[in-house]
Amino acid sequence: MSAAFAQTGNNTDAKKTLQYLQGSGVYEEGVMTFLHGLKDSIWTHFDLFITDAKALAAIFMIIYFAIRSYEMMVGDKRMEIMPLLRPFGLAMVILWWGAFVKMVAFPTDLVANQTEQMFESEQNTVNDLRFNRANLMLAVANSLYTFQAQTEVAEKESNTWYGQAWDAVTSTVKQGIADVVSPLLELKNRLTVGMQLLFTQLLELLGIWILRIAVYIVFMIQIIYSSILIILGPFAVAVSILPAFRDSFSTWIARFISVNLYSGIAYLIMYLCGLMQEYALESEISKYQELVGQNGTSANLEKMAWFASNGILSFGTVIIVFIIGAICMFTVPSISTWIISTSGVSSASSNFGRGAATVVGVVRRASGSFI
Numbered sequence: 001m002s003a004a005f006a007q008t009g010n011n012t013d014a015k016k017t018l019q020y021l022q023g024s025g026v027y028e029e030g031v032m033t034f035l036h037g038l039k040d041s042i043w044t045h046f047d048l049f050i051t052d053a054k055a056l057a058a059i060f061m062i063i064y065f066a067i068r069s070y071e072m073m074v075g076d077k078r079m080e081i082m083p084l085l086r087p088f089g090l091a092m093v094i095l096w097w098g099a100f101v102k103m104v105a106f107p108t109d110l111v112a113n114q115t116e117q118m119f120e121s122e123q124n125t126v127n128d129l130r131f132n133r134a135n136l137m138l139a140v141a142n143s144l145y146t147f148q149a150q151t152e153v154a155e156k157e158s159n160t161w162y163g164q165a166w167d168a169v170t171s172t173v174k175q176g177i178a179d180v181v182s183p184l185l186e187l188k189n190r191l192t193v194g195m196q197l198l199f200t201q202l203l204e205l206l207g208i209w210i211l212r213i214a215v216y217i218v219f220m221i222q223i224i225y226s227s228i229l230i231i232l233g234p235f236a237v238a239v240s241i242l243p244a245f246r247d248s249f250s251t252w253i254a255r256f257i258s259v260n261l262y263s264g265i266a267y268l269i270m271y272l273c274g275l276m277q278e279y280a281l282e283s284e285i286s287k288y289q290e291l292v293g294q295n296g297t298s299a300n301l302e303k304m305a306w307f308a309s310n311g312i313l314s315f316g317t318v319i320i321v322f323i324i325g326a327i328c329m330f331t332v333p334s335i336s337t338w339i340i341s342t343s344g345v346s347s348a349s350s351n352f353g354r355g356a357a358t359v360v361g362v363v364r365r366a367s368g369s370f371i
Contacts, residue, residue, distance in 0.1 A: 025127050026277065026322075027212055027270075035219045042227040046098050053094050053234030060241040061087045067243070087241045090249065094234045101230055104256060111264035119267045122274035129281035133318075136288035207322035214326035215270065221333070222262035229256045251342070258340040265332045273325035280317040287315055 064087055071077035093100050233252055240249035 025123055026130070026208060026274075027123070027215055031212075031216060032219075035216070035223065039223045039226070042223065043101075043230060045227075046101055046230045048231050050094065050097055050234055053238045054091075056235065057087075057091050057094055057238035057241060060238055061091065064241050064243070090237050090241055093237050093249075097234055097237075101233070101256075104253060105260050108257060108260035108264060111261065112267060115264045115267035115271060119271040119274060122271050122278070126274050126277050126281065129278060129285065133281050133285050133288065136285060136292060139292040140288060203319055204322075207319040211273075211322045211326045211329075214329040215266065218262060218266050218329050218332050222259060222266075225259040225262075226256065229259060254340055255342045258336045258342050261336045261339060262332050265335050266329065269328050269332065270325070273321070273328060276321045276324065277318070280321040283317050284315050 065084070068077065068084065072079055229252065233256070236248045236252040239245040240247070
């Protein structure tokens with residue numbers, strides 16, 4: 001990548017080179033488009049098990065009405081109309097499953113569309129800054145190569161001059177020539193930039209791909225979870241007809257909304273990470289401009305030498321921001337559960353466990369006091 005940048009002669013070619021090597025944006029547009037298409041494609045198979053769910057719902061309705069009829073016959077329950085209408089309502093949900101899923105997903109889709117627009121507007125700014133920074137890095141690389149060539153020429157000329165001076169002058173003059181030539185040779189060694197540029201670009205490419213992989217994983221998890229919930233959801237509705245599994249339908253709704261919020265929350269986090277990327281890019285651009293000037297044509301030799309001696313030709317801010325963004329992306333599932341709680345069953349189990357432990361403790365203390 002460094003060689004490609006160094007050989008590029010204008011900003012247009014540098015932009016094309018960056019797009020080819022790192023993509024047109026921080027996140028690959030092709031992959032994001034593929035993920036959107038994959039979600040829409042899988043969601044079209046919502047009716048895969050509708051027929052089986054209908055048959056199961058019919059069986060459970062017969063069982064439910066039989067239980068209710070027996071309870072009213074023996075006098076345990078009074079005649080109530082609304083509980084008897086609930087199975088019919090659940091059956092209608094199964095019959096109109098596609099429309100029902102779209103209705104439940106509508107609010108989360110609104111959130112996702114709004115946050116996606118915020119993200120895209122910020123990414124346009126970030127991408128412009130990326131290309132500006134790439135041009136300044138190109139100017140830095142070209143300046144370093146120029147200074148390196150100049151020091152090589154100075155070294156060759158000094159060797160010739162040094163050989164002639166060896167035969168013609170005393171050792172005192174020899175020492176004076178060495179004092180002049182040594183800084184040039186030292187500068188040449190410090191401006192050996194080939195491996196530094198390669199290492200720098202590899203680090204940046206690694207950072208941006210860590211961020212991309214984190215984003216793609218979150219969207220893939222959202223697609224997989226939502227697809228499973230949609231395809232197998234009719235069974236949850238059918239089972240909820242039975243009193244023992246009454247909460248399965250409401251649990252399914254909570255989980256489906258929570259999973260569907262992944263997209264909106266992910267775009268919001270990507271927007272916030274975009275603000276951090278904008279700050280990091282502007283910070284590094286200002287530092288590069290101190291090295292090579294506003295237009296990249298007036299390089300500061302002293303600062304360039306110190307910068308080249310740091311080991312990598314980057315200030316590291318952008319790389320760190322990429323890694324921070326990747327870490328933040330993995331908080332999407334937990335943030336979603338803060339908004340729509342899906343821990344009803346686990347909370348009930350934990351409360352039951354704490355209650356049982358309390359009862360056991362009371363019994364033990366009581367038995368100890370009697371003994």
